[in-house]
Amino acid sequence: MLHLSNIDKYYDSKFQRTFVLKAVNMEVKEGDFLSIMGPSGSGKSTLLNIIGLLDQPSAGEYSLYDKSVLDLKEKVKVDYHRNFMGFIFQAYHLIEDMTVYENIETPLIYKGVKSRDRQAMVADLLDRFNMVAKKDLFPQQLSGGQQQLVGIARAIVGKPKLLLADEPTGNLQSVQGEMIMETLKTLNQEGMTIIQVTHNEKFAEYGKRIIRLEDGIIRKDEKS
Amino acid sequence: MLRIIFLSAFRSLLKYKHMSIINLVGLIAGLTSFLFAVHYILFEFSYDSFFNKTENVYRVNLEVEKEGQTIFHGAKTPRALFFAIKREIPEIEANGLAYFEKCLVNFQDRTIANQDVLWVSEDFEKVFPLDMIAGIADYTRPRSGVISETCAKALYGNENPIGKIMRVNEGMPIEITGIFKDLPPNTHLRAQYFIAVKTWVEMGAINAEGDWRWNGWWNYIRLKDGSSPEVTTSKINSLIQSYMGFLADDQRSARFSLQPLKTMHFIQGIEGEMGAITNYSSLINLIVIAVITLFIAWINYVNLSVAHAQSRSIQIRTRKLIGASDFHLWHQSLAESSILNIAALIASFLLYLILLNTVASVFNIPVNQAQIPLGYVILISVLTVFGGILFSGMYHGIELARIKILPDQKQANGGKVKSGLVVLQMALSIIFLISTLTVYKQISFMKNKDLGVALNNVVVCTGPASLNSDGNKRQRFEGFRSDLQNQAGFEGVTFNQFVPGQEPAFGFREFNNPTKGKSPDKQIFENHAGSGFIKTYGLKLLAGNDFSENQSQNLNRIILNESSMKLLGFDNPEDAVGKEIFRKGNNSAALKIEGVVADFHHEGLHKAIYPIIWNNQFPNEFGYFSIRVNTQNVQETLSHLQTTWTRHYPKDNFDYVFADEQFNRQYESDSRFSKLYVWLTLLSIGIATIGLYGLILFYLEKRKKEISLRKVNGANIAQVIHLINLTFIKWVAVAFVIAIPLAYYAMYRWLENFAYKTELSWWIFVLAGLLTLGIALLTVSWQSFKAASKNPMEVLRYE
Structure with a gap:
């Protein structure tokens, strides 16, 4: 479903070119669960941003379902974000002025889903994540793990094909981290394609496949 | 969707209380002052609009020209014009004539001075219909008139005035035929009484048909629906050929013009207005300042919310990431700015209703008595606030749209x-x-x-109106004067037709100076003054003398100010003294120049100093008596003055003002x-x-x-x-x-x-x-x- 070939990302300064990513080739199939690992500054987040259409590569090809997605118009990008992919973050990035319910509902509103359908979809997820009782709480009133659950719920409520997770367990204690990883695993088993960036060897193992980056170059790409 | 947008906007406003309070305070202050400004401006623009079909009402103005130069542009016109228009102009529905006078009125033992009386023609009611509380306004009968509600109470107390006779000035009997609701402050008509001018015809003071030479009357017309003002103007102007041929003798031409009623409050530079004129540009400045004040409050909102948006940029980015378009972000900022603005509007509106009377009295504006339709105030403020919401919401929204999902390196560094x-x-x-x-x-x-005139310690009394037609009034004044001068504390006592600080309502004439071969086409204000007026007003005598105390020596003697001296062609004051000049027209007697005084400001500094000539005639009506007091104890001196006044003028109230206060009123x-x-x-x-x-x-x-x-x-x-x-x-x-x-x-x-x-x-x-x-x-x-x-x-x- 997703194909990267010869992706470079570099910054030019006066006298030299600094590469963040160099000649990255990568293919992700539908139903895959990919973990990207590597030390700080190895380019993992940049790679995820490029995949998530948040950043442009300096050179190379990137296509989704054999369609090039470089140089897309803002509108088309927004469409991809609304319908094709969901994001979760290390810092959750929930909207603080909104309740749990509203946080999950918002992407649907942006998408233009009708009110009755929204209610059903949000109720489903609340149910699934056992958060019905917490639906009227604000993010600050939840634990980190619960906030991340809301983050996941918000990311998947629009039924995306691809879930991008940037260090989803980075701020969590290990028990909560495991709970999140289990959730991701279940989602993957249900057919969701997932790409996560992580520091944590143990959590990387949840992926079906691990890519190891070093200085912007893929050193290893192996099944776990 | 709307619910969640407003809910989240509301929560964010509550959360960032500091910012919301700063914004609210600014908006409420700005909006409240804007509401007052709107109210005041509506008041100024509502002048005379309450008369029915205001748009059909005009005043006839007159402009006289010589050699392409305007030498006179005034609101007052001849009385004969009234009859000619009535007879010969079919476009009008009605026309009316008016003359203003400050009068003394009394009923039994009650006397009130300084009343605003309009002497009006029959049909005046058809041009300016009054809101009658009782009786009728009928000006066709001589010796009858109507009285305002307030004055009726003051003069008649609990008695029903209708059918009762009140006495005006020297005792003219006027029968009250009706009571009208007080005119609101937003009208140029200055009147507490409307009395039939036919009274004067019957008394023989003026003739029945009027004359064409004296521009002393206001002529109003009400056009028929659909009549063209241009056609009417040209028809009125054709009357000049028929009746005002005398102008050509002086190589002059005249032109009548119709001034719409609603412009009368704003046009400056027309002589002889009845009502006060508001400076249009001051008013426009006020509008601009009020709008800008409000604008500054909106800028606060925009500045703070933009700064705020940068600090909550993560949230904005998240929203974008989960699929918000710029449009959605706009909704959000529009919602926030709507909530703030509408809350501020409601608070301001309450403040406005509560504070209206206070503000009106602090700024000395009579707005609270005028009926300003609240609907307009609401409409204008709602529209303005709507504009403000759009402006601030849009601006904010554009700033939000600029925030990129991924912060770019350069942006991230800057503060x-x-x-x-x-x-x-x-x-x-x-x-x-x-x-x-x-x-x-x-x-x-x-x-x-330095006005060139000493106004401090000068008391100005309104002349005794009950003696208007009394042949001995001058002798009585001399008695009053010598009585005062025998008492301590009174330095100078004199009479004038108009005193400094007053706009002369009449007395403009033209003169010629055969000695110098000069015949200026400019009117000179001819005032009356008693001997001692130079001392009383501290004027500077440049040459010659003040009028003599011996009245008989002052016959046909005059005093000039410097401006009139120059206008008449004299080189210097010494040159002028002893020479003779003449009033134009009516075979005037030679007027011998007794003295020349330095120029001083007869009116406020809006106006340039103008030429004045004084003669020693006693004012034929009212006039003012000016008394310079020299005393430590003003109250005591005033009470001496009052006692003396009452002794000499028992029928007239002692009505006084300090000259400097009166001057500053301008x-x-x-x-x-x-x-x-x-x-x-x-x-x-x-x-x-x-x-x-x-x-x-x-x-x-x-x-x-x-x-x-x-x-x-x-x-x-x-x-x-x-x-x-x-x-x-x-x-x-x-x-x-x-x-x-x-x-x-x-x-x-x-x-x-x-x-x-x-x-x-x-x-x-x-x-x-x-x-x-x-x-x-x-x-x-x-x-x-x-x-x-x-x-x-x-x-x-x-x-």
């Missing part, structure tokens, strides 16, 4: 606050300060300028406007200041890491404060440069309203700049001191 709007606010503050300082300087200039409108300007200026500077305060908080929040790093690397507190303040000093400097030319131009134009004006001194500009800088630095420095004195490790630890 920049949008400076454009802040500079604009500062520039507006500087312009306001310059304007206010200039207005104040002009007003104190007017009040302190500046009432300027004082009012300057008060309004000052308040709005202070308010808008206050709003801008709290906005700046809010902004500095964001600014320092963004730069706190940089500040800490500087301190870790050895910067001391003073250096850091200097660094932060430098930004604001730069902004004030830019604002100053923008403000100067604009303020200069605006004030230059404003000062053109005055014949005598103060200078636009450089220090006003500098002072305004320094004040703004001072306010900005005061606002900023405490916060920058706090930021600079913070332990840098505290900040860096959390980074």
Whole structure:
């Protein structure tokens, strides 16, 4: 479903070119669960941003379902974000002025889903994540793990094909981290394609496949 | 969807209370003052609009020209014109004639002086229908008239005035046929009584058909629906050929014009207005200032919310990431600005309703008695607020749209606050300060300028109206005068037709000076004065003498002021004294020049000094008696004066005013406007200041890491404060440069309203700049001191 070939990302300064990513080739199939690992500054987040259409590569090809997605118009990008992919973050990035319910509902509103359908979809997820009782709480009133659950719920409520997770367990204690990883695993088993960036060897193992980056170059790409 | 947008907007407003309060306070202050300004402006524009079909009502004005030069442009026209229009102009539905007089009225033992009486023709009622409470307004019968509700109470007490006879001035009996509801303050008609002018015809004071030569009457017409004012004007002008051929003898031409009723409150420069004129440009300034004050409050909102959006940019990015388009972000900012603005509008509206009477009395505006339709105030304010919501919401929305999902490297480093709007606010503050300082300087200039006439300690009494037709009134005055002069404390006693500080209602004539072969085409105000008027008013006698105490020696003697002396072609005062001049027309007797006095300001400094001639005739009606008092105890002297007055004039009330107070009343409108300007200026500077305060908080929040790093690397507190303040000093400097030319131009134009004006001194500009800088630095420095004195490790630890 997703194909990267010869992706470079570099910054030019006066006298030299600094590469963040160099000649990255990568293919992700539908139903895959990919973990990207590597030390700080190895380019993992940049790679995820490029995949998530948040950043442009300096050179190379990137296509989704054999369609090039470089140089897309803002509108088309927004469409991809609304319908094709969901994001979760290390810092959750929930909207603080909104309740749990509203946080999950918002992407649907942006998408233009009708009110009755929204209610059903949000109720489903609340149910699934056992958060019905917490639906009227604000993010600050939840634990980190619960906030991340809301983050996941918000990311998947629009039924995306691809879930991008940037260090989803980075701020969590290990028990909560495991709970999140289990959730991701279940989602993957249900057919969701997932790409996560992580520091944590143990959590990387949840992926079906691990890519190891070093200085912007893929050193290893192996099944776990 | 709407629910969630408003809910989340509401929550975010509650969460950032500081910011919301700053915004709300600014908006409420701005909106409240805007509402008052709207109310006042509606009041000014509502003049005479309550008469039915106002648009059909016009006044006939007259312009006389000679050799292409306008020598007279006045609101008053001949009385014969009234009859001619009635007879010969089919386009009119009705026309009316009016003459204004301050009168003494009495009923039984009650006497009231200084009443506003309009003597009006039959049909006047059809042009200006009154709101009758009882009886009818019928001016076809001589010796009858109507009275206002308030005056009816004052004069008749609990009695029903209808059918009762009141006495006017020397005792003219007038039967009251009706009571009308008091005219509201927003009309140019100045009248508490309307009395049939036919009374005078019946008394033989004027003839039945009127004459064409004396421009002493207001002629109003009401056109039939659909009649063209242009056609009517040209038909009225054709009357000039038929009846005013005499003008050609002096190579003059005349032109009548129709002035629509609704413009009568604003057009300046027409002689002989009945009502007060409001300076149109002062009013426009007021509108502009009120709108700008409001605008400054909106700028606060925009500045703060933009700064705020940068600090909550993560949230904005998240929203974008989960699929929000720019449109959605706009909804969000529109919702926030709607909530704030609507809340502010409701609060302001309540304040406006509560404070209306107070504000009206503080600024001495009669607005609370006039019926201003509340609907208009609501409509205008709602529309304005809607505009404000759009402006601030849109601007904010555009700023939000600019935030990229992924922060770009360059943006991330900067601690920049949008400076454009802040500079604009500062520039507006500087312009306001310059304007206010200039207005104040002009007003104190007017009040302190040497007028050439000593008005302090002069008491001006309204002449005894009951003696209007008494042949002995002059003798009685002489008795009154010598009585006063025998008492201590009274220095000079004189009479005048009009005294300094009053606009002469009549007395303009033309003169010629055969000695110098001069016959100026300009009217000279011919006033009456008693001997001793030079001393009473402290005038400077340049040559010759004051009038003699011996009245018989003053026959056909006159005194000139310097302007009339020059106009008549004399080279110097000595040259003029002893020469003879003549009134134009009617075979005047030779008038011998007895003395020449230095020019002085007979009216306020709006008007240039004009030529005046005094003769020694006793005022044929009323007039004013001026008495210079020289005393430590004003109250006691006044009571002596009153006793003396009552002894000599038992039928007339002792009605007096101090000459300087009366003179300063001419500046009432300027004082009012300057008060309004000052308040709005202070308010808008206050709003801008709290906005700046809010902004500095964001600014320092963004730069706190940089500040800490500087301190870790050895910067001391003073250096850091200097660094932060430098930004604001730069902004004030830019604002100053923008403000100067604009303020200069605006004030230059404003000062053109005055014949005598103060200078636009450089220090006003500098002072305004320094004040703004001072306010900005005061606002900023405490916060920058706090930021600079913070332990840098505290900040860096959390980074």
